[in-house]
Amino acid sequence: VYLQCPSIFKWATQSSWFVNGSQSQYVTYTAPNHMSIVTGLHEVDHGIVSNYFWDTATNRFFDYFNSTRKEGVVNASMDSSWYLGEPIWLTNERSGNMRRSASFYWPNGEVSFSTPPHKPWIYKQWEGFRNLTQWMADADAIIDLFTSDENPVNFVSWYVAEPDHTLHMNGFYNGELRKKIRQLDQLFGYFIAKLHDSGLENTINIIFTADHGHAEVI
Structure with a gap:
């Protein structure tokens, strides 16, 4: 795990609480x-x-x-x-105290729910699969939302649709999965560094999770 994901491994072993997997x-x-x-x-x-x-x-x-x-x-x-x-981004905003939510590419994150506030304060609609450069730009945008002098957010949901897409297209064993995991670890390290540089490292709680797993069928 360390060789594939040094940034994620460091974060998981030094500053997190986690369970051994999750059930879809x-x-x-x-x-x-x-x-x-x-x-x-x-x-x-x-x-x-x-x-x-x-x-x-x-x-x-x-x-x-x-x-x-x-x-x-x-x-x-x-x-x-x-x-x-009721999604958590609306629960957050409905609790008052100037709480604001953002949703980046989360499936159904732009849906208008029946009672106000109908949508998160800021949202980016799912628009297909992205690359490392775009993910890093998203990380910058999220940090900017947390640190904004005007109307900062206190909650963000962010969906990165990998390695799911790579696994669907390539499976486990042709080398593409390892490449994508290295990119994701690079992204995570970049995001943590941005949190540190912005003074947010000890004030932001991160939930790092996935929606489902994969299995190779031969």
């Missing part, structure tokens, strides 16, 4: 698991039961990631009627 929801897809992470609810309770599915009660199709390429399905999937839970 079933169905183990991205959209439902991300909603479970931010609401604390099982899929059956928050309503997002897969990446795409047909609701027989309303005769509507949900497909946030546009896997089916149905016209208008992405916008239809952001209708508030699909979402039964």
Whole structure:
């Protein structure tokens, strides 16, 4: 682990509390698991039961990631009627005391929920897979939001869609996964350094997690 992820390993061994793995929801897809992470609810309770599915009660199709390429399905999937839970970014803002949330590429992070505040203070919609340069720019933007003199945020959800995408495309064993993990460790080290330089290292709590695992099927 150290050779692949020295930055993450250092952080995990020096300044964190962690559990030995986490258990995904079933169905183990991205959209439902991300909603479970931010609401604390099982899929059956928050309503997002897969990446795409047909609701027989309303005769509507949900497909946030546009896997089916149905016209208008992405916008239809952001209708508030699909979402039964309250994500942590809204819980944070509803607690008052000038609390503000941001969401960077979190699946369904831009959804307008039924009661105000309907969305996080700032959000960036999922727009596809990004690279290390773009991730570092995102890290800079997040630090700027925390340190802003005007309307700073106190909570950010940030989804980096790797190594999930690389694993889907390449599996475990052709070398691409190792390359991507090294990039992710580089990103994490960069982010921690930015926190330190901004005086935030001891005031920001980081939850480092994932939505599901992978297994090689031969």
